[in-house]
Amino acid sequence: MSTTTPSQTGHDPTLNSHQPGPLEPENLSSNVDLPPDPLLDSGSFIDANPSAATSASFTTATNDPTLDKREPIIDQESAAPANSNGAAESVTTPEKTPQRQSAAAESVTTPDKPPRRRSTAASSTESLNWLPPGWKVEDRVRTSGATAGMVDKYYFDPVSGHRFRSKKEVLYFLEFGTKRKRKVENSDPDMESLESSGSRKQKKSGAKGNTSTLNFDFENPPKKIRWVVMGRSEDTWTPFTGKDTEKVSEPVRQAWAAAFKSVSKDRYATC
Amino acid sequence: MDAGNNGDHPRLKPPVVLDGTANEGRAGPPIGIVDIGVSEDAYLFRVALPGIRKDPHSLSCDIERDGKVQIHGVVADSGILENSSSVYQMSVQQLCPPGPFTVSFNLPGPVDPRLFKPTFRADGILEGVVIKFKFPPKDGQSPPT
Numbered sequence: 001m002s003t004t005t006p007s008q009t010g011h012d013p014t015l016n017s018h019q020p021g022p023l024e025p026e027n028l029s030s031n032v033d034l035p036p037d038p039l040l041d042s043g044s045f046i047d048a049n050p051s052a053a054t055s056a057s058f059t060t061a062t063n064d065p066t067l068d069k070r071e072p073i074i075d076q077e078s079a080a081p082a083n084s085n086g087a088a089e090s091v092t093t094p095e096k097t098p099q100r101q102s103a104a105a106e107s108v109t110t111p112d113k114p115p116r117r118r119s120t121a122a123s124s125t126e127s128l129n130w131l132p133p134g135w136k137v138e139d140r141v142r143t144s145g146a147t148a149g150m151v152d153k154y155y156f157d158p159v160s161g162h163r164f165r166s167k168k169e170v171l172y173f174l175e176f177g178t179k180r181k182r183k184v185e186n187s188d189p190d191m192e193s194l195e196s197s198g199s200r201k202q203k204k205s206g207a208k209g210n211t212s213t214l215n216f217d218f219e220n221p222p223k224k225i226r227w228v229v230m231g232r233s234e235d236t237w238t239p240f241t242g243k244d245t246e247k248v249s250e251p252v253r254q255a256w257a258a259a260f261k262s263v264s265k266d267r268y269a270t271c
Numbered sequence: 272m273d274a275g276n277n278g279d280h281p282r283l284k285p286p287v288v289l290d291g292t293a294n295e296g297r298a299g300p301p302i303g304i305v306d307i308g309v310s311e312d313a314y315l316f317r318v319a320l321p322g323i324r325k326d327p328h329s330l331s332c333d334i335e336r337d338g339k340v341q342i343h344g345v346v347a348d349s350g351i352l353e354n355s356s357s358v359y360q361m362s363v364q365q366l367c368p369p370g371p372f373t374v375s376f377n378l379p380g381p382v383d384p385r386l387f388k389p390t391f392r393a394d395g396i397l398e399g400v401v402i403k404f405k406f407p408p409k410d411g412q413s414p415p416t
Binding site: 226227229231235237260 | 329330331333334336383385387388389391406
């Protein structure tokens with residue numbers, strides 16, 4: 001990001017006199033070997049200070065909110081290459097505006113490609129460099145149900161005590177200071193978490209097909225499931241495994257319902 | 272199916288085993304008449320369960336991976352009305368006598384017992400859709416569609 005500040009151009013009349021006019025901004029920041037940006041006017045800088053002020057309550061782990069607002073709709077996979085790419089060309093310019101200082105310290109700034117998700121710049125899915133210090137990570141193994149044995153990563157904020165189930169959730173929290181609310185694109189929070197955890201699972205288990213985002217093991221159905229009517233008024237059936245003894249937990253049941261829905265292509269599903 | 276209940280299309284009849292009180296009804300609408308349908312992805316079955324109340328835990332449906340379906344239920348005491356304290360002595364009883372029953376049959380192929388959507392309709396028909404089990408393919412590219 002070419003970050004020549006207007007204040008500096010104004011500051012230094014002597015420099016101005018030394019340099020040819022049109023090149024002046026580039027030369028001012030010439031200790032940075034950035035190519036001139038055709039899209040940026042000289043003397044301008046990419047910083048959305050007005051909107052930064054609106055959400056200025058967060059300080060350290062935040063970035064330009066206008067840029068990062070796109071994060072929820074960016075797929076993890078698609079965003080990652082851009083970030084690592086940006087990291088490689090990352091340049092930190094000394095002439096940052098004060099507001100940009102914190103971001104500049106760790107930020108990825110290329111002149112033509114503003115970083116979309118700064119805080120993930122230096123991280124892979126495995127390393128936890130992106131996690132702020134003090135946060136706890138826990139690997140929990142599912143102990144029951146059809147997905148027993150799968151490992152879920154949980155992140156704990158030491159300050160608020162909130163628990164997060166994905167990196168996405170953590171990043172959102174760091175940015176906006178609140179837990180994530182679902183956007184209109186997908187109105188069902190359960191479905192969302194199912195999907196995100198499902199896709200994460202698939203990545204870890206080594207590139208299975210990307211055909212389904214469901215967290216559902218299609219290949220290994222149990223031998224027998226007993227479905228029992230539970231409600232008198234509404235048609236509620238509850239699955240049990242193992243000879244009527246073990247009730248299938250609600251999240252698992254919902255995963256099954258989702259899987260059913262996906263497989264039957266909504267032809268029968270009304271659930 | 273019980274010989275006394277035989278309908279008009281014997282060659283289409285799946286082998287259905289009736290047990291308990293479902294095996295005793297003779298004149299009334301019989302419990303345990305089964306329809307089975309097939310689609311690309313799933314099997315559909317309909318079981319006539321007239322007079323079965325939808326009390327909690329009163330009806331269950333076991334789905335097995337090899338396609339076996341077993342329906343357990345209880346026919347409520349016909350002398351007692353729901354939501355009433357009066358008891359009636361039955362002078363004519365042609366519906367299924369009270370008691371537990373079982374209806375067992377096999378779907379045409381293997382299924383995934385988790386992918387089951389039952390609907391116990393108000394008209395006394397239990398309707399169930401079970402997704403076929405189609406694995407392997409091993410590569411995981413296409414879940415059963």
